[in-house]
Ligand SMILES: *[C@@H]1O[C@H](CO)[C@@H](O)[C@H](O)[C@H]1NC(C)=O
């Protein structure tokens with residue numbers, strides 16, 4: 001009788017200490033998350049002008065942390081959000097890198113080491129990065145997952161983890177053709193060479209090679225508008241990294257990916273398999289007659305390491321009708337469709353993509369196998385021709401955690417045990433209470449035995 005009571009007590013103790021550890025780990029109430037708001041350096045844009053800026057070593061949350069969500073928007077000198085029809089946010093991206101400690105200028109340094117996302121495209125390296133849709137797109141990484149950054153064990157000696165911000169914005173106040181300027185139509189930009197001075201390819205009608213930094217889109221005659229100072233205001237939500245969090249890998253797929261990669265012997269070759277942008281040709285007469293002006297683009301990409309999809313979202317430009325990814329057997333993995341604005345206020349600008357729908361599969365319900373061939377599909381309306389459009393798909397993947405047997409053989413390396421070890425005081429307390437209880441029970445037993453003896 002007393003023995004079973006003792007075991008119940010011990011069981012309750014063990015359960016309650018585990019429960020304490022688990023709830024601390026999951027942080028379900030969100031109370032331990034921090035929010036940091038930063039401003040990029042100012043950039044000046046006048047009507048029709050383009051800014052494509054790269055800011056190294058920007059202000060960013062430091063330390064070993066989990067990134068949980070982000071937000072960004074273009075604001076003016078008074079901090080007021082600027083609508084997309086005045087300043088079109090073509091894209092912005094955050095790139096993670098290690099820079100030398102004490103370095104003054106990372107921009108000119110050959111010593112910096114970029115930490116790319118885990119996706120297959122060498123020229124799409126950002127960790128975080130979207131465009132006009134930022135204001136109404138969910139970016140929250142669900143618990144217990146997080147984008148792990150700043151792990152001191154991974155940062156090389158003499159280096160520091162830093163972030164590079166790229167902002168590409170087009171001022172379309174007073175321009176002749178707003179959509180044309182935002183689609184970087186070469187005919188509106190009066191350029192014949194790209195940003196590096198190389199002549200444009202024959203037949204290149206629009207895209208980033210025509211709207212690089214300091215290019216100028218055609219403005220209506222007689223339009224008067226001054227230059228203005230703008231900023232990207234970006235907000236990061238994050239938490240201190242704790243071992244019970246599960247890190248996710250970032251994969252960015254590109255629907256223009258042909259699978260071709262520069263060979264190591266010819267690494268100067270810039271003809272990557274990922275073109276990032278593409279042209280949507282106008283609908284043919286058959287499509288027009290059927291009222292089906294739809295351009296469907298597909299790519300097949302291999303995911304070397306699989307896992308559970310935790311979050312997914314696509315990136316498309318105006319004209320986009322939705323994008324999806326599928327597994328090798330055709331099962332749907334995630335789809336994401338654009339939200340078009342229908343008003344004037346920032347976040348709801350008519351005709352612009354102001355948000356993208358996202359996927360949050362129930363943890364463990366949607367997974368990709370190691371080496372699985374994933375199909376990316378991007379749909380655009382081709383009722384009009386579009387230039388410089390994108391079809392990116394961004395997913396967060398949690399790789400399977402070690403199984404119990406490997407977990408035991410790895411001993412204290414697993415997050416669970418590390419977390420327990422980090423909470424040594426819980427164990428110590430549990431141990432202490434156990435000792436007290438055991439001692440009390442044994443004393444009681446001795447007393448009662450003595451009592452019985454006296455009476456026996
Ligand atoms: C186009 O560029 C050329 C030189 O690159 C310049 O002479 C010409 O004035 C420009 N045209 C317009 C309309 O800006």
Ligand SMILES: *[C@@H]1O[C@H](CO)[C@@H](O)[C@H](O)[C@H]1NC(C)=O
Nearest residue numbers: 296321322323324335336379
């Ligand atoms: C893309 O278009 C095809 C053909 O109409 C359609 O079956 C599919 O559902 C579309 N996908 C998305 C994500 O919109």
